[in-house]
Amino acid sequence: MSQSKYVEFINVDKSYDGRNLVVDNLNLSIAQGEFLTMLGPSGSGKTTSLMMLAGFEAPSGGNIRIAGRSLDSVPPHRRNIGMVFQNYALFPHMTVAENLDYPLRIRKITKAVRNERVRKVLDVVRMGDFGGRKPSQLSGGQQQRIALARAIVFEPDVVLMDEPLGALDKNLREHLQLEIKHLHDRLGITVVYVTHDQSEALTMSDRVAVFNAGKIEQLAPPAELYERPATPFVAGFIGENNRLTGEISGRDGDYYAVQTETGHRMLVHSSMPFNERQRVIVSVRPERVRLDTTEGCANAFRGTVEEVIYLGDHKRVHVRVNEASTFVAKVPNAGMNIDIKPSQALYLGWDSSDAVLIPA
Incomplete structure (x- = not known):
């Protein structure tokens, strides 16, 4: 398996009514360890593509693979994918440590290993002293750090992030953009990130796929996308x-x-x-x-x-x-x-x- 084709979308279509394609013949390869952002306006197909990779939506046609393995018949909980959402999706009745322990417990990992992993990942997101708190006792930025920790604690193959910083104010959002990027650089995880915020995409990504009407208009590193837009849509959307x-x-x-x-x-x-x-x-x-x-x-x-x-x-x-x-x-x-x-x-x-x- 070529490292440059770790995550693959092969001729993927998605239609909800059998006539109109929300995702239209998507072909995309993502390298292992890459930070790829799907960028585009509302309704462009980026979130639907992410949800198909996660297993929450089924493609109408085509095939999605991770490390050469087709995901066609693999349910979401068996895909070994971490997810980070905009609304954090933390369990309010559990402490921070219990939230992080949960995905390890359902994978039947021993208690000693679970405790060590939770401790390590709290340190990674700089929240080592917050394990005993409930989510309601945390700020929005702290909750998002815990949501990120929960997504990586079970050592997933891929981490998917769907507009994770959209609910935060501008300064905190910019701060966490860099934190997530530095975390990616340190851990070498494969990240697929969805946003409609062009500056976020340019700041964080190795490559950006610009979506429009269910298709990728341009796939390129941030500097090339900005300096050499390939289509009128990309030129108008980026900057x-x-x-x-x-x-x-x-x-x-x-x-x-x-x-x-x-x-x-x-x-x-x-x-x-x-x-x-x-x-x-x-x-x-x-x-x-x-x-x-x-x-x-x-x-x-x-x-x-x-x-x-x-x-x-x-x-x-x-x-x-x-x-x-x-x-x-x-x-x-x-x-x-x-x-x-x-x-x-x-x-x-x-x-x-x-x-x-x-x-x-």
């Missing part, structure tokens, strides 16, 4: 960008001239091949747009500032270039040496390698 539609009007090696519908002519570098007159989308991230200092930019345009929004570490600047198009630029406050005000005329620009060409 913010300026998008212009046009067609290829010329080529010189890996440099493409693009004539946009808004009347702009742009030069874009791309290692992906495009044809003359092919319709494309030019995507430029706001942080790549330079204001006033456009020296050396392959693409430079004159515009008028419409709005300046202060956001602490940066300003969002909206610049109207013509009647059909407004660009958004992110300007860090630390290095900002120009005072930008509404109605100000200025130049904006970016280099040919700062934009991405996407088939329209």
